[in-house]
Amino acid sequence: MMMTDEQEVRQATLRLLEEVDFEKVGGVAFRGEQYDRGLAFVHHPVGLGGLAASPALQGVIDELLANANIPPAFASNPIGVGMGAPTVMTYGSVDLQQRLLRPLFTGEEIWCQLFSEPGAGSDVASLATRAIRDGDEWILNGQKVWTTLAHVARWGMLVARSDPEAPKHRGLTYFVLDMRAVGVEVRPLRQITGEAEFNEVYLTDVRIPDTMRLGDIGRGWSVAITTLMNERASIGGVVMPRSSGAIAEAIGAFRTMGSPSSGLDQLMQLWCSTEALRLTSLRAAAQRQQGNPGPEGSVVKLANAELNQKIYEYCIDIQQDASLLYPDYTMRRPEFAGVHGDTSSRSMAQAFLRSRANTIEGGTSEVMRNILGERVLGLPGEPRSDKELPWSQIPR
Template identity: 60%
Template structure:
């Protein structure tokens, strides 16, 4: 898409004004991000008044790069599920009131978000989920169990899919809600991961009341809304634009330099990882520019697969570089509930990276999506698409 130079100029001018009025080094992060939202620089492609300018999405790097260079807080790192998944879902499917109410505190990180999708019997086959939403007067009553809910213990709001019509086929009987995690009947229990942290949880919903005004999309159309969330999730996990040499590969280079190693075999391996990381970074930039507007497509699965594999390989290589020190766990095995998502050290990063090929859809499922929806290969046989969900066998 060609972008008028005056629009590029306008965005850059707004960034300069923002930085002049709010020095990121001295401003409170919440105040800075609030000013960024009010200037329309949160997501430039969102509507005016909702954190955007109605500009092409491809202009966002004109905002993000100078702000990162100036040391501005990252809204994504503060609220990854909110910024990466909830915001694009709310702006696409939400009512005017929901957008006004939810987007600003989401962007500033004052209200964190989680995703109540997976259940003990519904992960890869998410449409099989069993949490029920039963109509009751002006609202709905929710009952069920969700699992693997990252940051549920920190979140004010959740994205939730529930079954509103058990007699419809599984994809057609779902409705989608935003759930206030503080209402009665929501119980969050920690689950400890291999890293020793409980960054995800089980969430039990017992007679939880949710207003009909908190529904996103039409009754029975929850699958379409969930697809918006899931497509954005894959890009949020695997397709984030990042500066050259940042992330896992930056860590590997830092450790390499600190150790002062001159082993030519390890150097060769480090360079191969660097080239692969750079190829992914450039691919993500290109994908971000071609998906100039709207929801990312199924090709978002490419970045998700490749980034998971790379994170695992590079973080294992980094720990290998450390030699015996790599077998130690700095700070101890905490078994705590972290106050933010993210890793504390290289050893933890390596253990956490194992989850990258599971969370947000497994690598096997990403390959199925690419095969069927991008390469148009024959689909897997499915016998359960048109039968009522209530008649399907379940574990």
């Protein structure tokens, strides 16, 4: 059944809330029902978590669920819901979509992203992990790094080099990796906050069936771009209610520690910037016609990262000596990761330290500015002397 009407989507969501008690059944079962009723990814086809409706109607569902205090699926599986689902939907076979999307949405199977390597971050297309075809399988060898949540992930989005003689963007192939496969080794990397949200992942003779490939052989870069565009949109694109999140913490800090002569002007400026960014995010979300976002995701990601850092700098400044104490530096392995860290138990000092990563994760601010310069403003591109060289001949 094709459902495009806002009223019908609204009623279906209200019925879900009426018939399924989140508190009683728990998050996994609730999200399972949401998926089965087509209210998970409303623009997906029927049977794959959607109703073949306009993507804009997802906002109606999400708002009703948020008003009922139902945590979003994104919170339980940020990389899966934000990046894995749109990539599988765009490039996966129907079999893969049927196998992967439901447990991804319910949070039963967590996802991670295996792109960055020790020698390939901003220039991820220069990556060196090798994929060699062996019959119906591929054999993978290499090392990934900064892999958020790899320690709890069941599936990883992985880009590897299948043809070293092709130019760097054209010799890549994209896979969904079973993180339990033989030869996958996950080692924690500890961050400035004391936590290890991310990891190194070593791949030694790991076998991946060809059925787990997304997109054509050698066309992995196009698939990766879909993932990255969705990453930027999902890192910066969550539209929070007015005066919530980091700015609410800043207002709280001012109420306990501040005085009109100590930071009120600055707080007002931060509030105005937050509100302007919130409205920009709303406009960007409304403009998004398709499931996959364009460069507007980079605008919001860039502005959000820099504003978040300024707000937590303000919070630390205003709390003076009190903020210098770091309460808990024991090694922790969070099961959730987001741009604000694990907000369930963190201190202001921890939020401040975690915010340093905002201008690096999901692409650095310098790289976001390059993208905006080239793709939005139409400025000349950076010189890319290695673009047409076979990857094997690029000095490393």
